[in-house]
Amino acid sequence: MGAPGGDFKMSKVTYTERENLGVPVEVGAIDRELRKLWEADDASTNASLMNFLVYTEDPEGLQKNSEMIQSLTQEHACRAVLIAMNRKASEASVKAWITAHCHLAHGKKSICSEQVAFLLQGKSLGRLRNTVFAHLNSDLPLVFWWQGEFSELFEEGLYRLLNRLIFDSSTWRDPLVGFHRLAEAREDTQGRMVTQDLSWTRNYFYRLAIARLFDDPIAQQNFSKINKVFIKAHPSQRMAALQLAAWVIERSGWKLCSLQEGIWLIESREGNEISLEFDWCDEAAPIAELVISAPDCRVAVSREKGNSHICQAICTEGHCVDFSGPADSDDPEGLVASQLSRGGKNSLFMEVFPQFMKLLEEDC
Amino acid sequence: MGETEVSNPFREDLVSRNLAETCSVVIFGATGDLTHRKLIPALYNLAVDGELPAGVKILGFARRDWTDEGFREGLEKLNREVSRTGHDEEIWESLAANVQFHQSEFQDEEGYRRLAERLDEIDRERGGKGNRLFYIASAPAFFDDILLNLKKAGLSQERPDCEGCWSRVIVEKPFGTTLATAQHLNEVVNGTFQEKDTYRIDHYLGKETAQNIMVLRFANAIFEPMWNKEHIDHVQITCAEHLGMEGGRGGYYDKAGALRDMVQNHLLQLLSLVAMEPPTDLTADGVRDEKVKVIRSLRQWDTPELVAENVVRGQYLKGNVNGEEVPGYREEDRVDPDSETESYVALRCMIDTWRWSGVPFYVRMGKRLPKKATEISIHFKETPSVLFNATPGGVPAGNVLVIRIQPDEGISLMMNSKLPGTTLRMEPVKMDFRYASSFGKSSPEAYERLLLDAMAGDATLFARRDEVEEAWRFIDKIHHAWAEEGKGIPIAEFPAGSWGPREAEEMLARDGRTWRRL
Numbered sequence: 056m057g058a059p060g061g062d063f064k065m066s067k068v069t070y071t072e073r074e075n076l077g078v079p080v081e082v083g084a085i086d087r088e089l090r091k092l093w094e095a096d097d098a099s100t101n102a103s104l105m106n107f108l109v110y111t112e113d114p115e116g117l118q119k120n121s122e123m124i125q126s127l128t129q130e131h132a133c134r135a136v137l138i139a140m141n142r143k144a145s146e147a148s149v150k151a152w153i154t155a156h157c158h159l160a161h162g163k164k165s166i167c168s169e170q171v172a173f174l175l176q177g178k179s180l181g182r183l184r185n186t187v188f189a190h191l192n193s194d195l196p197l198v199f200w201w202q203g204e205f206s207e208l209f210e211e212g213l214y215r216l217l218n219r220l221i222f223d224s225s226t227w228r229d230p231l232v233g234f235h236r237l238a239e240a241r242e243d244t245q246g247r248m249v250t251q252d253l254s255w256t257r258n259y260f261y262r263l264a265i266a267r268l269f270d271d272p273i274a275q276q277n278f279s280k281i282n283k284v285f286i287k288a289h290p291s292q293r294m295a296a297l298q299l300a301a302w303v304i305e306r307s308g309w310k311l312c313s314l315q316e317g318i319w320l321i322e323s324r325e326g327n328e329i330s331l332e333f334d335w336c337d338e339a340a341p342i343a344e345l346v347i348s349a350p351d352c353r354v355a356v357s358r359e360k361g362n363s364h365i366c367q368a369i370c371t372e373g374h375c376v377d378f379s380g381p382a383d384s385d386d387p388e389g390l391v392a393s394q395l396s397r398g399g400k401n402s403l404f405m406e407v408f409p410q411f412m413k414l415l416e417e418d419c
Numbered sequence: 420m421g422e423t424e425v426s427n428p429f430r431e432d433l434v435s436r437n438l439a440e441t442c443s444v445v446i447f448g449a450t451g452d453l454t455h456r457k458l459i460p461a462l463y464n465l466a467v468d469g470e471l472p473a474g475v476k477i478l479g480f481a482r483r484d485w486t487d488e489g490f491r492e493g494l495e496k497l498n499r500e501v502s503r504t505g506h507d508e509e510i511w512e513s514l515a516a517n518v519q520f521h522q523s524e525f526q527d528e529e530g531y532r533r534l535a536e537r538l539d540e541i542d543r544e545r546g547g548k549g550n551r552l553f554y555i556a557s558a559p560a561f562f563d564d565i566l567l568n569l570k571k572a573g574l575s576q577e578r579p580d581c582e583g584c585w586s587r588v589i590v591e592k593p594f595g596t597t598l599a600t601a602q603h604l605n606e607v608v609n610g611t612f613q614e615k616d617t618y619r620i621d622h623y624l625g626k627e628t629a630q631n632i633m634v635l636r637f638a639n640a641i642f643e644p645m646w647n648k649e650h651i652d653h654v655q656i657t658c659a660e661h662l663g664m665e666g667g668r669g670g671y672y673d674k675a676g677a678l679r680d681m682v683q684n685h686l687l688q689l690l691s692l693v694a695m696e697p698p699t700d701l702t703a704d705g706v707r708d709e710k711v712k713v714i715r716s717l718r719q720w721d722t723p724e725l726v727a728e729n730v731v732r733g734q735y736l737k738g739n740v741n742g743e744e745v746p747g748y749r750e751e752d753r754v755d756p757d758s759e760t761e762s763y764v765a766l767r768c769m770i771d772t773w774r775w776s777g778v779p780f781y782v783r784m785g786k787r788l789p790k791k792a793t794e795i796s797i798h799f800k801e802t803p804s805v806l807f808n809a810t811p812g813g814v815p816a817g818n819v820l821v822i823r824i825q826p827d828e829g830i831s832l833m834m835n836s837k838l839p840g841t842t843l844r845m846e847p848v849k850m851d852f853r854y855a856s857s858f859g860k861s862s863p864e865a866y867e868r869l870l871l872d873a874m875a876g877d878a879t880l881f882a883r884r885d886e887v888e889e890a891w892r893f894i895d896k897i898h899h900a901w902a903e904e905g906k907g908i909p910i911a912e913f914p915a916g917s918w919g920p921r922e923a924e925e926m927l928a929r930d931g932r933t934w935r936r937l
Contacts, residue, residue, distance in 0.1 A: 102856040132857055166856045260469055266429035267472055270440055272548050272583070275426055306428045364509050367473050376545055378473035379513035380466070 075121050076137075076172045077154025085190060088153050089169055099157055099165040102132035105395075106191045110183070111202040114141040117172050120202075121154070123388045128156045128168040131395045134192045135170040140183060140208070147177035149186070184213045200391060204228065205236045214240050214248060221394060223253035223387055224294040231415060238412075241405070253390045254294035255404050258342050259397075260383050261299055264356040264367040265345065273371050277352035279325050281307075287334040287344040295342055297418060300331055301411035302403075303347070311410065314417045341385060358382050439465075439874030441472040442550035442585075443538055447525065447565050448557030449479025449490070453591065455497040458556065459518075461866035466514050467504045468863075470871055476541050477518045480534065482525070490520035503864055525561040531572035538574070542581075549578065551586045552873055559593055563607050570611040589618040589873055592684055593675065594882070597898070598891035605884050614884055618873045623685040624880040625865025627854065628828040632692045632795075633706075635822065635830065642820075643697070645799070647774045652800045652817060654693060654780045655935050656686055659788035661740050663762075663915070669753035672786075676760040678732070681784045683894045687714060688882065689824070690780055693795055694770055703878035707886060714889040718769040719896055726900035727908050729768075731923045732761035735787040738915030745787060745915045759901075759910060762786040765923035766897075767930075781927060783934070787915035792937050793824040807845065815847050819935070828862070829853035 080088045093101055107127075109120045117139045124135045135156075150173070157167040171190050175182060191197060196218040201209065204227050214220065220240075227233040237250060268274055284303055288296035304311060304321060309329060312320045319331035336343065344357040351371055358365045368377035384390050430438055444462070446454050465471040479490050495515065499506045521537060523530020542549035551574065555565055566588070569575045575586055590608060595601025608617050623629055636642055645651070658681055664672060672680065691710035698705040720726045734748040748754060748762045763785035770780065797820040819833040831851040838844040854862065872880055901908055911920030918934065927933055 100853075100856050104857050130858070262429070263469055264473075266427060267438065269427045269429050270438065270472060271474070278428075303429075308428065369473070374544060376474045379509055380469045380473075381510075 075125075075154075076117060076152035077170065079150065079152050082149050082151045082173075085151055085153060085171055089171070092153065092155060092169070099155075099167045101155075102166050102168060103134045103192055103195060104131065105133045105195050106136065106197045107131070107133040107200070108136045108138065108187060108197065109200045109202065110138045110140070112140050112142060112206060113203070114139050114174065114176075116202065117174060121170065121172060124168075124170055125156045127388060127392055127395075129158045130392055132166060132168050133198075134190075134195070135168060136187065136190050137170065137172040138175060138183065138186060139173070140175045142178055142206075144176035147175075147182070149176070149182075150174040181212070183208050184210075187213065188216070198395070202226070205233055209236065209240070211240075211243050215244055217244075217248050219249040219251060221251045221253065221391060223390075225254050225257075225292055227294075230294055234412060234415065238408075246405070249399075249401050250404070251394050251401055252294070252298070252404065253387055253394070254292065255298050255401075256390045256394050257292065257295040257383050258299040258302075259393065260365055260381055261342055261345055261356050262302055264365060264380055265303070265347070265354065268354045268356070268367055268369050271369050271376075273374075274352060274354055274369055277349040277371075278307075279323065279327070280349040280351070281323065281347055282327065282329055282350065283346070283348040284321075284329060284331045285334070285344065285346040285348070286332070286342070287336055287339055288342050289339045290335040290337060292341040293335070293418070294415075296333060297414045298404075298407065298411050299342065299345060300333070301407045301414055303345075304331075305407045305410045311413050319414070341383075439470065439472050439871050440550055440585075440876070441474045441545070441548065442552050442874055443476040443478060443541055444552045444554060444870075445478045445480055445521075445534065445538070446554045446556055447480045447561070448555070449520065450481040450483050450485065450493075451556060453556045454479065455494060456501055457864070457866045458554065458870070459494045460498050460502045461864055461870050463498055463502055463506075463511065463514055464504050464863065464867050465871060466510050467507060470867075471514075472874065474545050475517060475874075476545070477514075478521050478534070478537070479518070480521045480523060480530075482523070484522055485520050487518070487520050491515045491518050494518065503861055525557060525564045526568070528568055528571055531568040531574065535572045535574055549581045549584045551584075552589065553587070554589045554591075556591050559596075562590065562604060566607050566611045575611040585616065585876070586612065587616040587618060587873055587876075588612045589620055589869075589881075591620055593679065594619050594684070594887050595891060596675070596679060598888060598895045601887055601891045605888065609884070615878070617884070618869075618878055619882040619884075619887060620869055621684050621688050621880075621882050622865040622869065623824070624688055624882075625867075625869040626824055626828075627862040628822060628824045628830075629689060629692065630868075630880070631830075632689075632822060636693075637697055648776055648778050650799055651778055652798045653778055653930075653932060654690075654798065655796045656689055656693075656780065656782045656794075657796075657935070657937060658686055658784040658793045659790060659918075659937065660784075660786045661788060661791050663735070663740075663745055663748070663787045664751035664754060667753055669751045672762075673754045673758050673760045676732075677762060677764040677784045677786070678894055678897060682764060682766065682782060683890050684882070684887075686782050686784060687890045687893070688886075689795060690768065690782065691886075693797070694772075694775055694780070696774070701879065703881075704883075706879050707883045711883065711886045711889055713770060713772075714886060714893065716770050716772045716775075717893050718771050719893060720766075720900070721896040723900040723903050723908060726897050729766060729926070730897055730900075731763075731765040731911055731920060731926055732901065732908075733763035733765075733785070733911040733913055733920040733923070734758075734760075735762055735785075735915040736912050738787065738917065740787055740789070740916040747915065748786070761910065763788075763911075763913070763919050763923075765919065765926060767926055779930060779932075781932075781934070783919065783923060785919050788918060789916055790937065791826065794937065795822040795824070796820070796935050797822075798932075798935075807843070815845055821935075827853060827855065829855075 117137055120137045152172045155167040155169045157165050159165055173186055198219045199217045200221040224230050286296050286300055308324045310322045312322055321329040321331055323329055340358040340360040346355045353370045355368045356365055363382055364379045365382045366377055367380055521534055555562060578584055595604050691713040694713045695709040698709045720729050736747040749756050749758055765783040768780040768782055799818040801817040815835055821831045823829050829852050831849050833847045833849050835845045836848040838846050911922040913920040
């Protein structure tokens with residue numbers, strides 16, 4: 056089946072200009088061509104744990120997504136279905152390609168994931184949905200990565216059948232509209248569809264670090280005395296920063312009160328006033344710093360731009376402990392890989408969602 | 420799972436199990452191979468994955484006159500070689516800054532007093548809880564000394580000045596060599612640490628596939644209704660090693676033998692996971708209560724006649740493994756030339772419970788077999804000979820569900836299928852799930868999971884006192900029978916590189932069965 060670690064390439068086939076998408080095929084012949092692809096080789100194993108669908112409304116996005124799948128399938132065997140939609144095209148048409156991404160598993164056997172790519176041109180009602188449903192592996196879960204903003208094609212007939220929806224709110228021009236659309240979809244599916252914002256995944260190790268630092272009894276003793284929360288982030292990661300703040304507020308049982316001159320005022324369970332401040336800095340890491348302060352204790356997680364580690368620190372009068380830990384990936388592909396590894400129902404995100412929406416509504 | 424009260428609001432729902440708590444980890448036998456090859460790389464990999472709590476201090480306790488710096492250098496060198504995730508300088512530096520060496524003889528009380536002072540100093544510097552995790556990775560001969568001296572130095576007790584602090588001990592195998600020695604060691608351990616703070620390690624239980632046995636059985640509705648004498652014909656558990664006594668291991672092995680070294684702990688643990696009833700919950704004692712019932716229900720082979728009928732012991736002779744000539748067991752380095760220690764053992768176990776009445780569990784373990792493999796195979800009963808007996812070849816065989824523990828971890832199911840063609844012929848086909856193919860990410864090493872669980876107070880994957888003693892009770896009786904002179908239980912011989920002695924084949928043949936070919 057071709058060299059392990061590279062794309063499948065069939066020697067007798069003339070390549071199109073979309074070389075890394077593989078062999079162009081007739082849409083009606085995709086299943087047959089896929090079978091032929093596997094029959095031609097006994098040495099490789101076709102592995103699949105899920106249907107992984109990547110959708111973009113950028114017609115040039117197929118190439119990039121195919122490269123991303125090549126890397127992603129090293130850890131997540133799947134049937135990948137890539138769809139690029141060019142809604143501005145005047146005439147409706149469909150092009151399709153198949154290929155397989157192969158890797159040596161633990162240096163031994165060649166494990167391959169098959170990929171089907173579609174370029175859909177022009178408007179046609181229900182075509183996206185039907186294209187998706189016609190090319191899934193039966194029974195395996197359907198993970199749908201929607202790249203960009205939810206368009207009108209994000210409709211009930213499509214999302215009712217998704218097991219997991221991945222999106223990145225940091226790419227949205229109007230996050231408020233996007234999150235309201237998401238809330239509707241969640242309601243329509245009665246919560247069955249697991250939703251995963253990559254902005255939320257971006258602050259995973261920050262949340263883990265804070266949880267770990269508050270295992271320290273001194274931090275716990277000072278919890279009721281917290282008077283300030285500070286978050287520094289890159290402006291492009293506003294959603295991740297707001298979600299992180301919403302998580303701190305939700306888990307602490309605090310209440311958002313008002314926004315005054317860019318500083319949020321929060322009331323603790325004990326009735327104490329806490330300030331929440333954001334600093335948006337063009338030179339910062341996506342999430343650069345989270346500091347939770349009480350008069351006698353400071354808990355901080357920070358990351359320098361470009362560094363792949365975060366620094367976790369707890370300081371009180373008399374002692375200071377700091378420790379390095381892994382940082383979240385900066386690129387969407389790495390975040391998706393992390394997300395697929397963790398799985399789960401992501402119920403914590405939905406618990407935090409109301410607090411996040413309050414912050415977002417004022418922020419916007 | 421763990422019993423610690425959650426007082427940290429950020430913990431909840433973040434991870435699906437308890438978080439490990441900050442502590443000082445004291446490793447006895449810190450200059451040894453286990454520390455260098457397994458324990459420190461495991462702690463390092465936990466740090467890489469962001470699982471290691473901030474502020475964990477590691478103290479290596481050993482006799483050699485090493486410095487902190489020298490100790491760290493040795494650890495770093497090995498970590499570069501063996502770490503599952505490679506070696507990241509920044510993470511390593513962060514971990515190594517918290518690694519220290521404590522020089523003392525294991526019998527020297529003063530060394531433990533100094534250790535206590537050092538741990539107090541660390542607690543003061545850290546300012547947090549004074550949690551301590553003692554890992555006894557020394558030679559078994561020192562277990563008693565270490566435990567008694569920890570007690571004398573006041574290191575084992577819950578400290579009145581440190582509310583909510585814990586002190587736990589992890590004890591490496593072998594946990595005793597007989598029932599009496601295991602009971603003695605349990606007395607010493609429990610005289611020093613409470614049972615809830617005692618973690619007897621069996622690294623097989625930390626393996627992903629061993630943990631998956633419970634998931635396979637209790638999270639899949641199709642298996643559990645068939646998991647009984649009505650549908651299962653027999654079960655085989657095989658642990659095959661292609662290695663012999665390389666690296667000087669003959670000295671230890673010749674005193675232990677296959678039955679003590681592998682069956683008493685690892686293989687009986689696997690057997691109990693396969694045979695146990697569904698636990699009422701997933702707490703440590705919920706699971707261990709059910710496992711110990713299985714071991715307690717093993718029919719005892721307590722006479723030489725019963726042992727001769729149901730247990731085969733063997734030794735390999737000179738032979739050929741993987742194309743290389745290898746010596747016989749008695750010719751191996753550090754092995755007594757007249758040794759009667761078994762390098763191979765096969766048992767026919769019967770579990771006298773309602774569920775398993777009449778279903779044999781065949782267990783075998785051997786050195787210098789053709790390949791390295793550990794697996795459990797569940798052999799289902801054949802279909803009634805009604806429909807297909809007239810077809811050419813008949814029905815090939817019953818279904819077999821195979822759980823591969825190592826290597827090539829996974830699960831496969833053999834079933835019968837019609838061969839393409841106009842005649843009705845059947846052949847067994849295999850549905851195969853492999854961890855490596857399906858999940859590209861490598862699984863954590865067993866020690867990573869087990870260290871994390873001990874720091875989090877979750878003893879589910881550790882053996883409890885009664886489990887260990889019940890297993891020894893079963894094993895001891897076999898040893899006693901072997902030790903009785905003149906009862907005619909010879910050591911069976913087989914050429915190295917073959918699948919064991921003819922007697923083991925005959926034991927199954929008497930039941931109308933054969934060993935599964937791996």
